[in-house]
Amino acid sequence: MPKDLAHLNAAHDAEALMKAMKGLGTNDTVLIDIFTTRPRKHLQEVKKTFKSAYGKSLEDWIKGDCSGNFEKILLDLCEERTELKCQYLHRATAGIGTDEEILVEILGPASDEEIRKLNETYKGLYKTDLTSLIKSEVSGDFLRVMVEHLKAARAPEGDVDDSRAHSDSEALYAAGEGKFGTNEAVFVEILTRRSRAHIQRICRHYEQKTGHTLEKAIEKETSGDFRNILIALVSPEAEYHARLFEQAMGGAGTNDAKLIRLLTTLTKAQLKAVNEVYTKKHGKTLITAIKGETSGSYEKVAVGLIPSIVE
Numbered sequence: 001m002p003k004d005l006a007h008l009n010a011a012h013d014a015e016a017l018m019k020a021m022k023g024l025g026t027n028d029t030v031l032i033d034i035f036t037t038r039p040r041k042h043l044q045e046v047k048k049t050f051k052s053a054y055g056k057s058l059e060d061w062i063k064g065d066c067s068g069n070f071e072k073i074l075l076d077l078c079e080e081r082t083e084l085k086c087q088y089l090h091r092a093t094a095g096i097g098t099d100e101e102i103l104v105e106i107l108g109p110a111s112d113e114e115i116r117k118l119n120e121t122y123k124g125l126y127k128t129d130l131t132s133l134i135k136s137e138v139s140g141d142f143l144r145v146m147v148e149h150l151k152a153a154r155a156p157e158g159d160v161d162d163s164r165a166h167s168d169s170e171a172l173y174a175a176g177e178g179k180f181g182t183n184e185a186v187f188v189e190i191l192t193r194r195s196r197a198h199i200q201r202i203c204r205h206y207e208q209k210t211g212h213t214l215e216k217a218i219e220k221e222t223s224g225d226f227r228n229i230l231i232a233l234v235s236p237e238a239e240y241h242a243r244l245f246e247q248a249m250g251g252a253g254t255n256d257a258k259l260i261r262l263l264t265t266l267t268k269a270q271l272k273a274v275n276e277v278y279t280k281k282h283g284k285t286l287i288t289a290i291k292g293e294t295s296g297s298y299e300k301v302a303v304g305l306i307p308s309i310v311e
Helices: 010-021 028-037 040-054 058-065 068-077 081-093 100-107 112-126 130-135 140-150 162-175 184-193 196-210 214-221 224-234 237-249 256-265 268-282 286-291 296-304
Strands: none
Touching (some): 010 040, 028 040, 028 068, 028 296, 040 058, 068 296, 081 100, 081 112, 081 130, 081 256, 100 140, 112 130, 112 140, 130 140, 140 184, 162 184, 162 196, 184 196, 184 224, 237 256, 237 268, 237 286, 256 296, 268 286, 286 296
């Protein structure tokens, strides 16, 4: 992304996009350049300018001129990021059945500030709050932890009380591996009320005590969506997102829906942090991995969204 954004002009970009899509064929290069190098806020201005200048939405033009995953990723990039996340949450709960995976992936890593912003935006779009939505869709321990997490009532980030983190690690052990059965309420209380930094200190104490990670204990002691949300709550954000990229590209075939969701809902700063974690773990960059899984104009957009870790 250009360091100086003052030169960006929404009218110029809207005109360039129209010229790229007008007539026979589409100049994908122009679309790729604009959608991968412009800030999301600027793209919102481009959308408005495009509609007022040409009488038809940018999204409608993209639908008419692009196809497949290239079309899908561009349409997502047309949306303001928080609104896009809300759209994903809405689609995950619309109709019969619920896509709990999307609920976990979007809400699990969210900070209190982001949860409040998502809740406000969701209410504006769909006239109901996230807690009411979740209560109507899921149940059991998964519901309990989601409701507590959505209260956005964590202790503020700051200095960590090491003795308290040690006590919490002991409480989690006693509630899980240290007893027959699992006291889920203890996991819910600690993992939805402590700051993220405090939880990382708990993880360190837990590993010192047991010789394995808290995440391993959660995998052993819990299951299903409850396990998945707890893992999202204890994992450092960049490591969690790096794992989601691994899942999207691992095994036979590529989960393009998940790949597009990650690339369009994460910020540039988050994607850069993920790239660093992914590179350390796999010995190749996230960019290289995505190149091996995608092709054509879709590949160029996907790769163009990820900041290089080399300055």
